[in-house]
Amino acid sequence: MLQIQNLYKTFQRNTINEKTIFSNFKVDINKGDFITVIGSNGAGKSTLLNLISGAIQADEGNIILNKKDLIQLPEHKRSKIISRVFQDPSFGTSPSMTILENLSMAVNKGKKFNLSMGVYKENIPRFKEVLSQLSLGLENMIDTKVGMLSGGQRQALSLVMATISNPDLLLLDEHTAALDPKTSERIVELTEKIVLDKNITTLMVTHNLHQAINQGNRLLMLHQGEIILDIKGEEKKSLTIEKLLSYFDKIQDNQFISDRLLFS
Amino acid sequence: MELWLTILEQGLIFGIMTLGVYITYKILDFPDLTVDGSFPLGAAVAASLLQSGINPFIATILSFGAGALAGGVTGILHTKLKITNLLSSILVMIGLYSINLRVMGKANIPLFQEKTIFTNDLMPIYIIAFITIFMKICLDLFLKTKLGFLLKATGDNPKLITSLGIDIGTIKIMALMLANGLVALSGAIMAQHQRFADVGMGTGVIVMGLAAIILGETVLKNIPFIYATTMAIIGSILYKASTAFALKLGFPATDLKLITAIIVVIALALRYKDIKLPWRFKELLGGGSSATNTESI
Ligand SMILES: Nc1ncnc2c1ncn2[C@@H]1O[C@H](COP(=O)(O)OP(=O)(O)OP(=O)(O)O)[C@@H](O)[C@H]1O
Ligand SMILES: [Mg+2]
Numbered sequence: 001m002l003q004i005q006n007l008y009k010t011f012q013r014n015t016i017n018e019k020t021i022f023s024n025f026k027v028d029i030n031k032g033d034f035i036t037v038i039g040s041n042g043a044g045k046s047t048l049l050n051l052i053s054g055a056i057q058a059d060e061g062n063i064i065l066n067k068k069d070l071i072q073l074p075e076h077k078r079s080k081i082i083s084r085v086f087q088d089p090s091f092g093t094s095p096s097m098t099i100l101e102n103l104s105m106a107v108n109k110g111k112k113f114n115l116s117m118g119v120y121k122e123n124i125p126r127f128k129e130v131l132s133q134l135s136l137g138l139e140n141m142i143d144t145k146v147g148m149l150s151g152g153q154r155q156a157l158s159l160v161m162a163t164i165s166n167p168d169l170l171l172l173d174e175h176t177a178a179l180d181p182k183t184s185e186r187i188v189e190l191t192e193k194i195v196l197d198k199n200i201t202t203l204m205v206t207h208n209l210h211q212a213i214n215q216g217n218r219l220l221m222l223h224q225g226e227i228i229l230d231i232k233g234e235e236k237k238s239l240t241i242e243k244l245l246s247y248f249d250k251i252q253d254n255q256f257i258s259d260r261l262l263f264s
Numbered sequence: 265m266e267l268w269l270t271i272l273e274q275g276l277i278f279g280i281m282t283l284g285v286y287i288t289y290k291i292l293d294f295p296d297l298t299v300d301g302s303f304p305l306g307a308a309v310a311a312s313l314l315q316s317g318i319n320p321f322i323a324t325i326l327s328f329g330a331g332a333l334a335g336g337v338t339g340i341l342h343t344k345l346k347i348t349n350l351l352s353s354i355l356v357m358i359g360l361y362s363i364n365l366r367v368m369g370k371a372n373i374p375l376f377q378e379k380t381i382f383t384n385d386l387m388p389i390y391i392i393a394f395i396t397i398f399m400k401i402c403l404d405l406f407l408k409t410k411l412g413f414l415l416k417a418t419g420d421n422p423k424l425i426t427s428l429g430i431d432i433g434t435i436k437i438m439a440l441m442l443a444n445g446l447v448a449l450s451g452a453i454m455a456q457h458q459r460f461a462d463v464g465m466g467t468g469v470i471v472m473g474l475a476a477i478i479l480g481e482t483v484l485k486n487i488p489f490i491y492a493t494t495m496a497i498i499g500s501i502l503y504k505a506s507t508a509f510a511l512k513l514g515f516p517a518t519d520l521k522l523i524t525a526i527i528v529v530i531a532l533a534l535r536y537k538d539i540k541l542p543w544r545f546k547e548l549l550g551g552g553s554s555a556t557n558t559e560s561i
Binding site: 075076080086090091094096097101105109110112113114116117162 | 406408409410411412414417420421423424425426427428429430431432
């Protein structure tokens with residue numbers, strides 16, 4: 001469903017700060033997969049999502065979504081079928097507009113934004129229905145400006161806005177990292193519910209190993225722009241923190257060994 | 265009475281320009297100096313068309329188109345050539361100075377014999393009020409459409425526009441065209457009202473627009489459900505009244521631009537104090553930015 005092939009990306013090419021983050025990167029993702037992505041700081045997780053969404057242009061390679069190569073398309077064209085939720089809750093909504101207005105824009109994603117009315121009253125019951133599933137009481141405050149909501153409420157709304165148009169692919173980059181632990185857990189539950197209900201193919205970057213283990217049907221670990229761990233199916237279901245940590249240790253040993261070899 | 269009528273007339277004419285500045289400055293968050301060139305552009309286009317005997321209403325509408333074109337150029341410089349917003353608008357403003365001279369063929373055109381939109385039995389104030397209120401209602405309605413929503417969200421959160429699958433550059437260009445169209449329209453009506461077009465009549469228009477917006481906001485912000493566009497137009501009238509008052513106090517007309525600048529500085533300084541409040545507290549007080557108020561009545 002999503003195939004990434006021969007992906008190359010070098011930042012600041014031909015400067016002393018040149019940094020190659022992806023070199024011949026590839027991954028194959030099935031329809032409906034809910035993939036958690038982990039990896040240390042600087043592993044390339046955000047860069048990967050940015051390359052898929054088109055926020056950053058790749059140097060080379062193919063990103064094929066539903067048999068269509070996106071690599072040449074600018075970000076806004078890819079956005080018609082790809083949705084994102086960012087770490088910062090303020091990125092997903094328009095704060096000076098109401099919940100109703102924000103949802104009205106989101107539901108129109110991929111369609112024409114013309115001179116027809118911005119808000120259709122007929123949509124309100126559906127919006128309220130979707131909001132009530134969040135159990136945050138947002139369905140009773142649809143005329144409230146989004147700027148008045150808490151970070152968690154905004155992030156829940158961002159999630160609804162990102163998914164209400166049924167995108168082909170959902171990219172979540174540490175979308176609960178700015179929230180307190182309880183709210184974070186709640187948003188992750190909501191994410192799982194929405195993603196599974198709507199069967200949206202999803203990549204979720206997280207630093208929370210519990211979330212990485214408990215959510216989704218596949219786990220990828222990135223390290224220096226490479227997938228060093230790919231766990232799916234039954235193995236994913238039986239994955240525990242201990243097992244994951246032992247993988248971590250192994251990698252660090254390997255690195256240690258290769259470093260030693262290098263310097264010996 | 266005579267004086268009040270003049271203030272009202274000029275305030276309403278400038279009100280159309282203020283609507284344009286409101287779009288760029290408040291909604292789009294784009295410091296658009298193009299208006300200093302598109303205001304006299306509107307006047308120049310209208311005046312030279314009137315001179316050649318074209319129907320004044322058509323001449324006025326065409327001046328809107330000329331302003332839109334100028335705004336479009338600023339938008340393209342900014343979005344396609346990636347020049348910063350301020351510099352793009354300054355470049356177009358400077359270029360327009362020469363273009364306006366070309367359009368007029370000289371530094372000013374008197375309009376004494378020419379037929380204007382005021383050459384009829386109606387009192388000018390009715391014609392001006394009709395056009396201004398009509399433009400305001402059109403803008404209010406536009407801001408309630410899907411496209412209008414995008415415009416509001418563009419200034420608020422550009423990332424959201426991209427994630428809705430929309431090219432943000434297109435929206436910015438459209439907004440700049442609309443804004444400068446309004447500004448040029450205002451210039452065209454002003455030229456016909458004062459019966460001359462002058463290449464220098466645009467100097468400081470942007471600051472007058474800002475002064476009007478800030479005055480309107482400061483004075484009217486506690487009125488519940490007031491449209492920001494209403495505040496902009498009333499602010500424009502208040503601005504005209506305050507400059508007339510300054511003249512009455514004995515300041516020479518040449519001091520007006522300085523007085524305007526000082527009004528804006530004081531108002532902005534007071535607003536800065538406001539911003540230092542925790543934002544949520546500010547929202548509770550019913551403040552918030554004026555773009556916030558666009559959807560109220
Ligand atoms: N615009 C850029 N210019 C130069 N280098 C960059 C740029 N963006 C990312 N990098 C580099 O690419 C590497 C990967 O960064 P990325 O943000 O993808 O990491 P990450 O896995 O998301 O890390 P984190 O967990 O900290 O969010 C880092 O070494 C970073 O310095
Ligand atoms: Mg990251």
